[in-house]
Amino acid sequence: MNLRSNENPFGGPYRHYPDDDLDVLVRHYIAALDAIEPPAPEQAARWTWSSENVLITRGAVDALDLVLRTFFEPGTDLVAVTPPNFAFFDRLATLHGIGTCRVPLGGARFDRLDVERLVATPVKGVLLCDPNNPSSTRLNPEDLERLLARFAGLVVIDETYVEFATRASHRHLVSRHPNLVVLRSMSKGFAMAGLRLGAILADDAVIAAVRAARPPFAVPGPVIERAVDELADPAILRRRIDAFVEERDRLAAALSRCPKVSRVFADAGFVTIEAEDVADVASALRRARIATVVNPDGWQRHVRISVGSAGQNARLIAALHDSHQREEDLT
Structure with missing residues (x-):
């Protein structure tokens, strides 16, 4: 018997608060990801995704907003962006009082990171988009590996469109790089834009910090129910x-x-x-x-x-x- 949530017992089917841990939705989401983009056997053997390292959000933009709010100090910290990049990177940073340093993408296909400059720039984090919006290109994977190995701060990668790409998600690198934060969306590849759902996939410590900063009951109950149904059949x-x-x-x-x-x-x-x-x-x-x-x-x-x-x-x-x-x- 729950007498601690201050709900109205005389209400209808939505009188209860939704599941704040979202465990059922997380399990279905992980199962769907593993079905459409399975990890290599050696990765699967050493890493198991759970609600400890997956946080459901209200879309990928909300995920980025939570990361910026949790880890970056307004008026003090800087983040690097790599134009041409997703415009919301700059807009959200400005809203949070976080300065941006622009380190443009190089290469004929706008796929090369200037790793030396990114590492030398006095920023606390790097915001990347892969596949990139607006260029519709992929980042060079060797550049990204070098950045993850050498950069001391957070490397945040928006993967909103990764289901449509030929290369695997960077989520499979989280087990080796605790400074990597992967943002995902269920709007594009999973065709659930109207439900406004996304996720943060990261090391346990990152997820715990973001969870502490997130407002309670962030995802409505009917949205949870509909999303579980949509994710039930990965085929x-x-x-x-x-x-x-x-x-x-x-x-x-x-x-x-x-x-x-x-x-x-x-x-x-x-x-x-x-x-x-x-x-x-x-x-x-x-x-x-x-x-x-x-x-x-x-x-x-x-x-x-x-x-x-x-x-x-x-x-x-x-x-x-x-x-x-x-x-x-x-x-």
């Missing part, structure tokens, strides 16, 4: 991911054949193109009433494009080809 989740990747790759191939497109990046849950004349591309898409993100997060000469249905993607490609044909007709 369905795998089919959703595979269908998305197939359509994304088809879209990327079609975009690479468009005359206005210089380069195509498609390692995440969207496609980013580099355009010779981004204003012209944006104009063509506006005429076709197709909404995209032009110069995402200030990254000039690029357009970020969500993956739609086969019909929607065909309209997109037709709009770009029609615009080019119209120009040729005029000349």
Whole structure:
């Protein structure tokens, strides 16, 4: 008999507070992750995921907010970001009074970390996105291993789109690198955006600290119930991911054949193109009433494009080809 929670005994089915430990949801989430991205046998033998190192959050942005609030001192600490990077890194850091040092990504595919500069920069943490938003590329794994080995602070990696990537999640590195914090989302690969769920995967000590800073009863009961149902069959989740990747790759191939497109990046849950004349591309898409993100997060000469249905993607490609044909007709 529970007489300590100050609930209303005369209420309806939602009169009780939700499970604050979220153990059932954590177990289903871990089972789903292990089914769609199984660890190598040697990793599975030395590390078992549990609620001690997985914390469910209200999306990946909430996960980042909790990490910043827990480990970084406003007005004192600095974090490094690697532009082009997810704009919320800068916005949340500003909201928390945390300064940012910009260490741009290098390489033709914006996949190289300047490890020497990151290690030498007086920051308490490094915020990374892999697969990266807005570039839709993956980080060089050797660079990341060197950073984890040499950097004394937290390395936080947002993996919102990792289910769509060909390389494994960095969560499998947590057992060797206690300074690694992996942020995940259930919105993209698991197609549960409306439930607003994510997770922090990290060393026990990291999770314990974040849990102490998190407000109680963070996830509503109906959301927990629905998410458990959605995660119950990993085979369905795998089919959703595979269908998305197939359509994304088809879209990327079609975009690479468009005359206005210089380069195509498609390692995440969207496609980013580099355009010779981004204003012209944006104009063509506006005429076709197709909404995209032009110069995402200030990254000039690029357009970020969500993956739609086969019909929607065909309209997109037709709009770009029609615009080019119209120009040729005029000349």
